[in-house]
Amino acid sequence: MSCLEKLTLYLRIDDRNRFIDDTHLENEILVYMPWLHSFTFYICTYMNVVDLQHNISNKDIQQTFTNIKQQPVANTLHSIHGNKIVYSILSISFEFDHLEDIGNTFPNIKCSYVTYLLIQDVVPFDHQFFIRISQNFPLIMNLRIMNIYSQSSLNLNMFATENNQLYATAVYPRLISLDIFCAHHDYVEEFLNEKKTYVPCLTQLRVVYNDLRIVTKNFTREETRRNCANIKRLILITQLAHTKDFYLYFPLL
Template identity: 35%
Template sequence: MDVGYLSFHDEIPIFSSLLRELHINVSSLTECLYLLDGRLNQLRIFYVNIKIIHHIAPNIDMKKKLDNLRCFSLISKNETFCYSQSIVPLLHRMSNLKRLDLYLIIDENKFIDGNCLNNDIINHLPRLNHFIFNIQSRIYEYNQTDIRSNEDIQITFKTFPNHKVISCVDFFPEQNFARCHYYSYPYTMENYDKISNNFPGGLFKCVREISLFDERPFQHEFFIKISEAFPFLQKLTLENFQSQNKKSDEDDQHLSIIEYSYLTELRLLDVHDDYIEQFLFHSKSVLPNNISLSVQYDFLKRVTNHFTREQTRINSAKIKHVFLAGPGQHHLSKDFYQYFPNLQSYCFSLIT
């Protein structure tokens, strides 16, 4: 069992005729369905975070109505191939639902757009008056000529009442998938994953954790946009191996310096050197004290010029914990410890 996710079997005696509200993390859809098989027959509010959404086991009754349920929130941060086979039938059992929150990453052979949400979900929930969603729909091995534009996707949400819907469409040829990401706005989740250069902007005061990913380079202006959109950002993960457009040192002096006032954790394990510079150069970024950094050791050594570079010294001095990854164990030199004077802990992780 993974920490934070419960895993159990249907024979475990979990029954209550009094429980009205439940918030729980479970390892798979199966555990969620066991909890909805009648053993919690007065449940009205159900918030569930599911690690894996898979096909429904044949021994589970998917016809039994969940008439008492009024509020349902489903979060799953891992990709699912079972939207049509598992999620849609589950929601059809909740005919009296008044509020629905969905956070999903869906892999189908088509984009799940606003028309799909209407036909698959909304039309089957006549009492629904509050629908919050954050959905990534992905297609692998796509033909770009067959993929609809963001404008096409927006048209499918024209009939959605009460909410502004933000969307963007991305193509990632190296990993061979296309993605349509859309969400109701204002955004209410605490995390925002896989932000690309197509990020439409906005203000996300609830968000504390983000990840950035693209196969095109992120420029300095992109990070300005990110810092303005997520003013209370605490954790940032970046994945991008594309070099930034090179600027001279003189050009760097004219860049707006970005301040990350609340950042506590910075993960730069899968990045080009330029993005380590982006955060460690004091001419580009101001990091807060006591930050944790995850980075490949050889990359860090190269960017800091063997822990002697002045441009990266100020922000490096603010690092409190460092997670170093790389092939083989490394001896940390005296220069390393002097370069990170406030370091309280470090660890190595071997990668091949």
């Protein structure tokens, strides 16, 4: 591939003893492609914390790509469940429609093609993070959230009252499917309370039944009714017998 001028690469690699970083890309890919002038990529490496061998800086990565004509490069490093570190490097602009395992450290960049997104972290996500996600991923249709830690640990008081108008509502105009089964019930509140998030096209929801019951106040709460009204498929974990209020809350089931 010595004559290759354009390359698009999407990789997710688990159980390595070293991250795929700028040095690896230079020695294993770029050195063999002297004519490469367009390199669009997303490379995500998962590694156990006990195997971490070296530190990585964005400055080092940026130096690798100064000789090819392309958009700037971003990197992100965060922890996930299972005692693992996720390290990602990506070109800007991001041209893929599928993105997994981003966390709080994901850079503030526009990902205009992404329709499926998985976010995961051991640090709680605050409301402003979801505002940023809604703005930077305008075409997102499928969202999965994995975070078992409560937002209350962030000591935020942005929603001390239901009528607080000082903070923007996150709007996901194309979101169809939401999976919050592996998330703290704070994120059920985050997405179903219309004062925090508006999801007009949401038709599929995967959630723990008891979390849903608590957040909706036994399927009577008005602030969460509108975001549930269009759901046609409800995947419940540990469900109980449905009540009349339940069926009124989900009229399209």
